[in-house]
Amino acid sequence: xxxxxxSQPEMSVQEAETVTLSCTYDTSESNYYLFWYKQPPxxxxxxxxxxxxxxxxxxxENRFSVNFQKAAKSFSLKxxxxxxxDTAMYxxxxxxxxxxxxxxxxxxxxLTVKP
Amino acid sequence: xxxxxxxxxxxxTEKGKDVELRCDPISGHTALYWYRQSLGxxxxxxxxxxxxxxxxxxxLPSDRFSAERTGGSVSTLTxxxxxxxxxxxxxxxxxxxxxxxxxxxxxxxLTVL
Numbered sequence: 001x002x003x004x005x006x007s008q009p010e011m012s013v014q015e016a017e018t019v020t021l022s023c024t025y026d027t028s029e030s031n032y033y034l035f036w037y038k039q040p041p042x043x044x045x046x047x048x049x050x051x052x053x054x055x056x057x058x059x060x061e062n063r064f065s066v067n068f069q070k071a072a073k074s075f076s077l078k079x080x081x082x083x084x085x086d087t088a089m090y091x092x093x094x095x096x097x098x099x100x101x102x103x104x105x106x107x108x109x110x111l112t113v114k115p
Numbered sequence: 116x117x118x119x120x121x122x123x124x125x126x127x128t129e130k131g132k133d134v135e136l137r138c139d140p141i142s143g144h145t146a147l148y149w150y151r152q153s154l155g156x157x158x159x160x161x162x163x164x165x166x167x168x169x170x171x172x173x174x175l176p177s178d179r180f181s182a183e184r185t186g187g188s189v190s191t192l193t194x195x196x197x198x199x200x201x202x203x204x205x206x207x208x209x210x211x212x213x214x215x216x217x218x219x220x221x222x223x224x225l226t227v228l
Contacts, residue, residue: 045219
């Protein structure tokens with residue numbers, strides 16, 4: 001079974017600074033997808049970034065980038081130039097490449113961006 | 116185009132009553148998922164529909180939970196004889212093909228008194 005661990009229940013960062021959220025996972029699969037989702041107080045889950053395990057290049061989306069270490073089974077999210085609107089719960093998620101495509105989620109990290 | 120929609124937004128019910136939660140996926144998406152998010156927790160997979168295949172019900176916590184998907188589009192999650200531990204946010208997601216990114220609805224917050 002796949003498990004996803006987010007070891008930081010809460011984090012805070014000053015506006016305009018950089019913060020890194022950690023995620024590790026456990027799987028015997030060789031091909032899979034990893035995701036970071038953001039959930040603001042509105043509770044709408046919003047996709048932040050997606051990484052395919054067979055790609056060595058780390059995914060980036062504007063101010064968001066990941067550090068994907070396949071051998072270490074680590075998938076951290078870096079948020080640069082943090083903005084007040086980045087305040088939210090952040091969830092790391094794992095999905096197998098084939099078969100049942102349900103996602104396995106970590107427990108989440110609550111990020112607060114301070115002015 | 117329109118995103119995933121869910122109704123109702125909030126539902127308060129009494130213990131022992133049945134409830135139905137509705138999900139309308141993005142048009143053309145063949146895969147549909149239901150998840151449950153208990154207070155302060157991550158998401159827990161409940162059930163998965165893909166096209167006309169039999170659904171994967173492996174995540175349903177008890178036989179009080181069931182779901183159907185009519186015409187390959189709208190889905191209804193039914194909880195019979197609700198219990199207080201069923202209180203949670205129920206999220207629906209859809210994707211265009213297997214393995215593709217899942218897009219979530221706003222969820223239904225269920226409160227069982």
